[in-house]
């Protein structure tokens with residue numbers, strides 16, 4: 001069902017970008033490993049099978065950048081733009097990613 | 106910011122319950138381990154710090170049930186109800202969880 005898939009996608013991207021926008025500015029090795037493993041497992045459990053397969057391919061080609069909050073958030077923005085491209089959606093301007101997704105919560 | 110926290114919560118619960126409603130009916134050991142690790146890491150990276158701390162406590166008290174789709178989905182419904190209780194929100198009727206979150210996507 002395409003509507004449910006789109007709704008799930010919107011919810012998921014929101015969580016995904018907010019996690020990256022709140023990731024430590026100077027992560028230690030454990031925090032880096034935690035985020036990297038989380039993203040890999042996320043790609044495995046994501047409920048839309050086609051999406052998960054495509055996303056796993058993107059992760060292999062563009063591995064998560066976890067050296068800093070900014071690197072992680074920009075990486076997340078880039079992979080979302082790759083999905084946008086595939087779906088013929090407009091490109092998002094990644095220069096505003098950290099302010100757009102700062103939940104302060 | 107309480108509004109952003111609530112929005113993030115709604116998005117996150119949607120993803121969370123949909124993952125559980127699409128989890129295999131008869132998971133193998135690797136699938137069980139994947140889901141369990143995913144949930145633990147999720148609690149570590151969740152961007153609302155207070156929520157994450159409270160949820161980590163719930164996970165310790167009510168460990169994820171991963172023997173089957175039904176067990177996992179009902180467990181997720183129960184822990185969400187524990188959060189609802191804390192926030193004085195109405196209890197959700199868990200008997201409809203698998204149909205409410207079947208994205209078929």
Ligand SMILES: Cc1cc2nc3c(=O)[nH]c(=O)nc-3n(C[C@H](O)[C@H](O)[C@H](O)COP(=O)(O)OP(=O)(O)OC[C@H]3O[C@@H](n4cnc5c(N)ncnc54)[C@H](O)[C@@H]3O)c2cc1C
Nearest residue numbers: 006009010012013017050051054055077078080081083092
């Ligand atoms: C990991 C993943 C893989 C997916 N793969 C597929 C797939 O293969 N096929 C499929 O049909 N659907 C897929 N989806 C769903 C798809 O990406 C959309 O979520 C869905 O189509 C709804 O699109 P939307 O136009 O509402 O905007 P969405 O793409 O859901 O984006 C939501 C909002 O985020 C903002 N945004 C847009 N681009 C970016 C960006 N680059 N960075 C930050 N914010 C941005 C915009 O404000 C947008 O309105 C996938 C979703 C996820 C999470």
Ligand SMILES: Cc1cc2nc3c(=O)[nH]c(=O)nc-3n(C[C@H](O)[C@H](O)[C@H](O)COP(=O)(O)OP(=O)(O)OC[C@H]3O[C@@H](n4cnc5c(N)ncnc54)[C@H](O)[C@@H]3O)c2cc1C
Nearest residue numbers: 111114115117118122155156159160182183185186188197
């Ligand atoms: C892991 C986690 C921990 C959180 N901890 C806190 C916290 O400590 N403090 C805080 O202020 N906020 C917390 N939140 C946010 C909070 O749970 C709500 O998401 C937020 O307050 C918005 O509430 P809502 O009324 O829109 O419904 P939500 O609780 O977001 O639920 C969304 C929808 O899911 C359905 N639903 C309700 N209960 C269930 C259930 N048991 N099972 C399945 N579906 C259900 C209903 O249709 C509801 O409208 C947390 C969120 C998450 C994901």
